[in-house]
Amino acid sequence: MKRVTDLSQQDINRIVKHYGLNAEYVGRYGKVYKIYTGQGIFALKKIAPQNGMGFIRHVQSLYQRGYNRIVPVYPALDGRYGVLYNGALYYLMPWLPNEEKEARGEKHQKMFRELARLHSLSVKDTEISIEKRREYYEETLSRWYGQQDFLEEFLERCEEQVYMSPFALLYCTFYNETNQALKFSIRQLENWYEQSKEMEKARTVTIHGKISTEHFLYDERGLGYFTNFELAKNAAPFYDLLPFLSRTLDSYPSRFDDCVDWVKTYFSYFPLKEDEKSLFFSYLAYPAPIIQTVEEYFANEGKRHEARAVAKLQEKYWRMKNTEYVVMQLSQGAAPAS
Known part of the structure; x- marks a missing residue:
């Protein structure tokens, strides 16, 4: 597991406190941060601020139409679906295990x-x-x-x-x-x-x-x-x-x-x-x-x-x-x- 390089654990704690969480340990998988907390394991992802509103709008529209096979995006304590930090927008999701048990394809x-x-x-x-x-x-x-x-x-x-x-x-x-x-x-x-x-x-x-x-x-x-x-x-x-x-x-x-x-x-x-x-x-x-x-x-x-x-x-x-x-x-x- 690759350790975080562009965000320190202190940075991440500043972000996830908006969700009432405290990061006990942080790992990184590609562009996603895997955050271990006392309330469970979460995924934190960065998004360009200009894409933030459209992203949330489309996700909410799909939910309203009855499509629920989307990894949920959690709202922060103030109700927003993203946290702006150092010029970038971050959003929080549950961490899914993603274990594949079927045949290839x-x-x-x-x-x-x-x-x-x-x-x-x-x-x-x-x-x-x-x-x-x-x-x-x-x-x-x-x-x-x-x-x-x-x-x-x-x-x-x-x-x-x-x-x-x-x-x-x-x-x-x-x-x-x-x-x-x-x-x-x-x-x-x-x-x-x-x-x-x-x-x-x-x-x-x-x-x-x-x-x-x-x-x-x-x-x-x-x-x-x-x-x-x-x-x-x-x-x-x-x-x-x-x-x-x-x-x-x-x-x-x-x-x-x-x-x-x-x-x-x-x-x-x-x-x-x-x-x-x-x-x-x-x-x-x-x-x-x-x-x-x-x-x-x-x-x-x-x-x-x-x-x-x-x-x-x-x-x-x-x-x-x-x-x-x-x-x-x-x-x-x-x-x-x-």
Whole structure:
């Protein structure tokens, strides 16, 4: 156990006295302080003050809607849900044991079932003008077509070289697959617009903001609870799925069948509508990491580290191929909501 470094036990006692507690011993796990007191064991977490009100508002809204699988946030003696100390806001929760007893992957299945339930209980229709939808579509489409032109022009520059650099040679090898991924994203974006261009509302939910098994903890009974709602906001439901998939698929080549099953579990409890599916697959398939890597290489002429650039391009290609597999599996099996 790592001892506290940026807050002393004296600092922590000054904070927890607002809750009527006295810290007898303090340990640290990542960004969370584990506080042993005569009244039990608690978790103390720091949050940026500007995120504090939104965080509490979303948590309270979920409780009011009947969603209670959230690690409780305790009010201080004066009723506030956070204590401001040295320019940062701290909030207090119970410490959950988080003991995992099931087979590998089962925690992910439980987490995605709970995420679907969270979204189901917080769903609402949000007004969006037809004009704003059209502007977003046209701006996104224009930007993606511009990137498609850039990729083609960079390919031509590479092919004009008498002796290609290692990066250029690798890029030419990956170009067709990258271009196909971008074309798929564009088709899905066009599908979304055709499906939704007459709609004046869009379905939104309270998204967690950063789902992870590290933020899904078990209590003594083995029930799972979400924690770390600091990035929570109202958005389209798949905005919880995209960052998770982005982190998970950023790896060596693999089939990622477990990942497909987890997301299908979510879809089975909270199906996406047709337009939501199209936009989700458009964003998921979009090869942004490769495009950004090529743009950086192009912009840094004369200051390039060739070996690092080649390694980064290879990694982003693997991620694109992992994503391609997941997109193909999900797009064949995701049922739309009625």
